[in-house]
Amino acid sequence: MTAVTVRVPAKVNLQLAVGPAREDGYHDLVNVFHAVSVFDEVTVTAREPGSAPGEIILRVTGETGSGPTRVPDDTSNLAVRAAAVLAHETGAGTPITIDLHKNIPVAGGMAGGSADAAATLVACDTLWKTGMAQQDLLDLAARLGSDVAFPLLGRTALGTGRGEVLEPLPCGGGLHWVFALAEGGLSTGEVFRAYDRLRPDAPQPQCDPALVAALASGDAAAVGAALDNDLQRAAVSLRPELSHTLAVGEEAGALGTLVSGSGPTCAFLAADERDAQRIAARLLEAGRCARTITAYGDVPGASVVS
Numbered sequence: 001m002t003a004v005t006v007r008v009p010a011k012v013n014l015q016l017a018v019g020p021a022r023e024d025g026y027h028d029l030v031n032v033f034h035a036v037s038v039f040d041e042v043t044v045t046a047r048e049p050g051s052a053p054g055e056i057i058l059r060v061t062g063e064t065g066s067g068p069t070r071v072p073d074d075t076s077n078l079a080v081r082a083a084a085v086l087a088h089e090t091g092a093g094t095p096i097t098i099d100l101h102k103n104i105p106v107a108g109g110m111a112g113g114s115a116d117a118a119a120t121l122v123a124c125d126t127l128w129k130t131g132m133a134q135q136d137l138l139d140l141a142a143r144l145g146s147d148v149a150f151p152l153l154g155r156t157a158l159g160t161g162r163g164e165v166l167e168p169l170p171c172g173g174g175l176h177w178v179f180a181l182a183e184g185g186l187s188t189g190e191v192f193r194a195y196d197r198l199r200p201d202a203p204q205p206q207c208d209p210a211l212v213a214a215l216a217s218g219d220a221a222a223v224g225a226a227l228d229n230d231l232q233r234a235a236v237s238l239r240p241e242l243s244h245t246l247a248v249g250e251e252a253g254a255l256g257t258l259v260s261g262s263g264p265t266c267a268f269l270a271a272d273e274r275d276a277q278r279i280a281a282r283l284l285e286a287g288r289c290a291r292t293i294t295a296y297g298d299v300p301g302a303s304v305v306s
């Protein structure tokens, strides 16, 4: 085997409750992750012998609207760090090329960078036959970033701690989504800092039992009513035009609307696939977003496709 391709989903947060800033600069979260059918593909290829050992080359392609040219293609990329850390931990590293094919919006609040890092871990783990246990891979992913462990599991999960302590949550029915993409991204760190300014008195985050019950019963309308993101106000304060995008989805009759993660992508829950197409068309007509994507959830996590 000389190449492994892994498909990995984006996420939307169905609840994102954010506590006060901790000593280490992070925030305690209650984070209900939901994996949706917007996929990046990551291919890891062993390079010819004679290449410098341990050297990692990264190439990025993809949907222009997802912003692939804004992905760093050097060692600052989380996918490169993921491969380097796995090589270091297992002693298994050989020279590789990582090809990222992006569909997940870059810096869009859908954890695309984290998804690529998770997919790289799975691809390198398979290529190098490290035999690492799933829990060890999850721990390594959590060290790389708060959102890197979830795409290994996929489906729907409750994340606590800084988001990396995961517990699967039952999702009783498929959910149909529209994502409205904005021009340019938002920095997660900046959005958290804006949150601290807006909510210096933030309480400890609590999981919403109404959301958990709605998910388990597959009641999309009740899920829509329970969607909640504490970072929304912070993201809108940095990008006021997002409030117009959210309003168009609401007026179009979405079951629920929210900013996805730290934004600027906005997410709209639809009753079914046709309703999702209708809401997407309405958003484009209103000229309140750069592009829309329709998708469904939940879907499985990172998986080897070839």
Ligand code: C5P
Binding pocket: 025, 026, 027, 028, 029, 144, 145, 146, 147, 161, 162, 163, 188, 189, 190, 192
């Ligand atoms: O963990 P990750 O590198 O993805 O986090 C990016 C940034 O988001 C952090 O540097 C921090 O500013 C913020 N963050 C936070 N609390 C969390 C997760 C992320 O403040 N639980």
